[in-house]
Amino acid sequence: MSRIQKTLSALKAQGKTALVPYVTAGDPRPNATVALMHKLVEKGADMIELGVPFSDPMADGPVIQKAVERALEHNVSLDDVLEYVRAFREKDNETPIILMGYLNPIEAEGYEAFASAASSVGVDGVLTVDMPPEESMGYFEALNQVGLDRIFLVSPTTPESRLAAVNQKGSGFVYYVSLKGVTGSNELDAADVARQIERLQDKMDMPMGIGFGIRNGENAYQMAQLGDAVIVGSALVSLIEANAHCDLYEIELALGEKMTEFRAAIDRADALNVQE
Amino acid sequence: MTVDFAKFPDEHGHFGPYGGIFAPETLMAALEQLNQEYQSLKNDPAFLNELNDDLRDYVGRPTPLYYAKRWSESLGGAKIYLKREDLNHTGAHKVNNTIGQALLAKRLGKTRIIAETGAGQHGVASATVAARLGLECVVYMGADDVVRQAPNVARMKMLGATVVAVESGTRTLKDALNEAMRDWVTNVDNTFYIIGTAAGPHPYPAMVRDFQAIIGREAREQILEKEGKLPDALVACVGGGSNAIGLFHEFLPDEGVAIYGVEAAGHGIETGEHAAPLCAGKPGVLHGNRTYLMQDEHGQIVGTHSISAGLDYPGVGPEHAWLKDIGRANYVAINDEEALQGFRDLTKYEGIIPALESSHAIAYATKLAPTMSADQIIIVNLSGRGDKDMNTIAQIEGFEF
Ligand SMILES: Cc1ncc(COP(=O)(O)O)c(C=O)c1O
Numbered sequence: 001m002s003r004i005q006k007t008l009s010a011l012k013a014q015g016k017t018a019l020v021p022y023v024t025a026g027d028p029r030p031n032a033t034v035a036l037m038h039k040l041v042e043k044g045a046d047m048i049e050l051g052v053p054f055s056d057p058m059a060d061g062p063v064i065q066k067a068v069e070r071a072l073e074h075n076v077s078l079d080d081v082l083e084y085v086r087a088f089r090e091k092d093n094e095t096p097i098i099l100m101g102y103l104n105p106i107e108a109e110g111y112e113a114f115a116s117a118a119s120s121v122g123v124d125g126v127l128t129v130d131m132p133p134e135e136s137m138g139y140f141e142a143l144n145q146v147g148l149d150r151i152f153l154v155s156p157t158t159p160e161s162r163l164a165a166v167n168q169k170g171s172g173f174v175y176y177v178s179l180k181g182v183t184g185s186n187e188l189d190a191a192d193v194a195r196q197i198e199r200l201q202d203k204m205d206m207p208m209g210i211g212f213g214i215r216n217g218e219n220a221y222q223m224a225q226l227g228d229a230v231i232v233g234s235a236l237v238s239l240i241e242a243n244a245h246c247d248l249y250e251i252e253l254a255l256g257e258k259m260t261e262f263r264a265a266i267d268r269a270d271a272l273n274v275q276e
Numbered sequence: 277m278t279v280d281f282a283k284f285p286d287e288h289g290h291f292g293p294y295g296g297i298f299a300p301e302t303l304m305a306a307l308e309q310l311n312q313e314y315q316s317l318k319n320d321p322a323f324l325n326e327l328n329d330d331l332r333d334y335v336g337r338p339t340p341l342y343y344a345k346r347w348s349e350s351l352g353g354a355k356i357y358l359k360r361e362d363l364n365h366t367g368a369h370k371v372n373n374t375i376g377q378a379l380l381a382k383r384l385g386k387t388r389i390i391a392e393t394g395a396g397q398h399g400v401a402s403a404t405v406a407a408r409l410g411l412e413c414v415v416y417m418g419a420d421d422v423v424r425q426a427p428n429v430a431r432m433k434m435l436g437a438t439v440v441a442v443e444s445g446t447r448t449l450k451d452a453l454n455e456a457m458r459d460w461v462t463n464v465d466n467t468f469y470i471i472g473t474a475a476g477p478h479p480y481p482a483m484v485r486d487f488q489a490i491i492g493r494e495a496r497e498q499i500l501e502k503e504g505k506l507p508d509a510l511v512a513c514v515g516g517g518s519n520a521i522g523l524f525h526e527f528l529p530d531e532g533v534a535i536y537g538v539e540a541a542g543h544g545i546e547t548g549e550h551a552a553p554l555c556a557g558k559p560g561v562l563h564g565n566r567t568y569l570m571q572d573e574h575g576q577i578v579g580t581h582s583i584s585a586g587l588d589y590p591g592v593g594p595e596h597a598w599l600k601d602i603g604r605a606n607y608v609a610i611n612d613e614e615a616l617q618g619f620r621d622l623t624k625y626e627g628i629i630p631a632l633e634s635s636h637a638i639a640y641a642t643k644l645a646p647t648m649s650a651d652q653i654i655i656v657n658l659s660g661r662g663d664k665d666m667n668t669i670a671q672i673e674g675f676e677f
Contacts, residue, residue: 055577056450056562058457059300065444077574103298103561108575130298130561134288153301157464162304180302181462 003124004096004149004172007046008207008228016270017224019044019262020209021255022100022233024051024067025084026076028244032251033084036240039252041095044263049127049231052081052101059129061184063234066241078105078114082121089122096124098151098172103131103139111142118148125149125172133165140169151209153177156196163203173207173229176200181212184234188213190222197226217265224269232262279602281528284595289478289565292601294594297477299564302461311479313384318486323379330375331490334408335365337372339491341498341655347625354508354648356641358628358658359495359523366404368397368631368660369491369519374470376487378405381468388412388467392456394421394449394515395586395633396428397660398472403437413437416455418448421585428664446579449515449589453563473516474593477564481593488522495655496526503653509534509644512657513636514554514607515586517593519659528604537596538640540582541609551580553592554600554607562590567597583612583668584632586660614639616672619662631660632668 001009011018021040025033037048053071057064078101085097099118106114106128118126126148131139133152140150149172154163157180166174178193179185197208210223211231223230239254289295297307317323331337339360348356361369374391381389389406391413393399399415406413415432419441422429432439445451453476460469474484499507510527512520514537527533542550550556553568560569562577570578570590582588599605610618615632618639623629630638634657641656648654662669670677 054575055445056454058454058563059302059461061458062444069444072576075574077576079574104569104571104577105575107560108571108573129300130564132297132299132301132304135296135298155300155302157302157305159305159308177302180464182458185462 002147002149002172004047004098007096008173011046012207012228015274017227017266018046018229019266020047020049020229020231021045021236021259022049022051022231023236023240024053024064024071025081026053026071026074027067027237027240028070030074030076030080032248034087035248036252036255037088038091039256040259041092043256043259045095045259047096047098047229049098049100049233050081050085052078052099052105054102054105057102059182061182061234063184063238063241067237070244078109082117082123085123086121097122098125098127099123100127101129103128111139115142115146115148119146123148125151127151127153127175129153133169136169151175154200156180156192163200167204170206173209174200174204175209175211175231176227177212178210178223179213183212185213186215188219193223194226217261220262221265221269224266225272230262230266279604284598285478285482289482291595291598293559294567294597295478295481295565297564298561298566299477300461302464306464307477307479309384310380313380314479314483317380317383327376327379331372335371335375336363337490338494339363341495341502344626347622348645350625351642351645353645353650354652354654355650356645356654356656357499357507358656359491361491361519361657361659362628362630362634362661366397366401367663368401369488369522370398370472371401371404372490372522373472373484373487373518374398374401374405377468377470378409381411381470382409384468386466386468388414388463389470390414390416390456390459390467391470391472392416392449392452393472394418394452394588395584395631396421396425396432396664397586399437399439400428400431400435402470402472403432403435406437407435414440414459416440416442416452416459418446418452419443420447421449424668425585425664426667448580449585450577450591457563473518474521474595475516475563475565475567475591481565481595484518485521485525485595488518489525491519491522491657492524492526495523499653499655506530506533507653507655508532508648509536509654511536511538511637511641511644511654513538513587513633513659514592514596515589515633516591517596519657521593521595523655523657524605535605536640536644537605537607538636539607539609540584540587540636541611542581542583544611545609549581550609551582551588551590552609553590554596555609559597565594567591567594568600583615584636586631586633587636608640610636610639618642619669628658629662630658631662632665634659
């Protein structure tokens, strides 16, 4: 069982929903990332999604685009991101880490070289936004070989006919994109998500994570009742943006506060389930 | 060579290792629907009749194949014919494609059209067909291009389109494409994305090629009629590659016809400030397909430079990547200075003011023609007219505009 699978099944056994924060690696500067990751864990993160900066983040909204631009000002590369993970693992060997990004930096490195480097530094899963299950060409095999989980997005527009491929090629969990839009949009419709999750649940042999558009405790509370994991990105990254020029301490404080809000909301939702 | 070019791309959009569908999940269903609709319509007589009527009566096709006698003689060598795509309604080849995609949009019941544009020609062509069909139209354009192609921005607005200046990234065509994709992901239910070049995820490269292939079909017929033989060489500029593949495609099986795609060398390939991925890039994945890209060793896309906004793009359509690898087409590059000279030459000798994009093809023909004999023939795709470039030219030549 992978670290992601272990974490999610342990939480499930306790009736808990995972909180999964996203930050862009190297944002607002390279030496902040490892410290911020530890802070996220301290404030209740069950897994971490680490964004790999790419010059053309086609599926990201303005908040994460700007985060990526901040990181790229420091020329943060995929190799650097793997180095942050290695450093993080010196003190934390428990929290699963998922790399989220686009295919081209991985193509440049080579699938097998990337897969073995990522698994050796302690990455647990990879989500590649512009690599659908159909185009595998050896990529997913390379990840599978070294035991990296393959996380796929499923969206409100994903037809039934494609779910089987996602279920077959994916592992760890399925990431349900809770709205039509880029990261950071705010059109979250809880009733619609509930309908969709119901449609998906019995077609997937994996836990369901829900992300995109979860900006506050209220959203997180609703989503925690529907999925096994709640993924929050732009809401945190916009706080990094607001404090980009401040001391690390200030960034940690801002992120910590927001994480506490999310954690409390999710715990409240989980308590509700236990009562039922 | 025994490649059956008509068999490409395969059903998943692959041209050898290139092309494919590398798209965010939210778009996969829309791309599949578009592909199905396109595959069923592309041989549908009613659809093709409607398309051909529009091309004839609205666009003004067929465009002439013009023997540029004075210019050819000044060069001393091959006879050069110009395929006059500049004479299309809206002034470039782009409309061949927008007319086709707009018909598809109508069939799919979409009420809103979006497009990316570099030079503004595709934006104008999209705004034009949107006006004609009464559809809402939003055009994404890099903020730098909004400035250098101001006349086309005015035309788009006049036609009722909303022009969004894209400030992210390098503020040029690639960033406009990113922003259009983001719009499409968000508004996929009611929106049709008209991609303006033979790139993007399948089925766009094949579909745009098919709509542009009328250029080569006409040219082949016209040259056989005028000269009784096929040309010896074809020359077209390559941004994303739509006017080039449009001219080339019909001639791919004709082994005796040499094919030259001309990329933008900008300040010179050796300076790194150019837009010539086929000449100086390497394969990768961007904007939904695998193709040659300008990128650094970490796979980040690097900024491009060309005097012409329409060529200022770090990628290229996947069919060109494949034609390069199998050796069927040659890809060369022309720098800003050479393109400007081509622009001046054609204006001076033929009274035709070419677009700066097309001027790259003109400039390459001025190098190629003298190496050939007087009984040989070159067809140059004159992809667009130069009115839109008057700002840039006025600045360089130092006159008031
Ligand atoms: C006149 C003209 N020619 C060529 C191009 C380059 O595009 P493509 O390579 O798709 O033909 C453009 C793009 O804007 C253009 O306006």
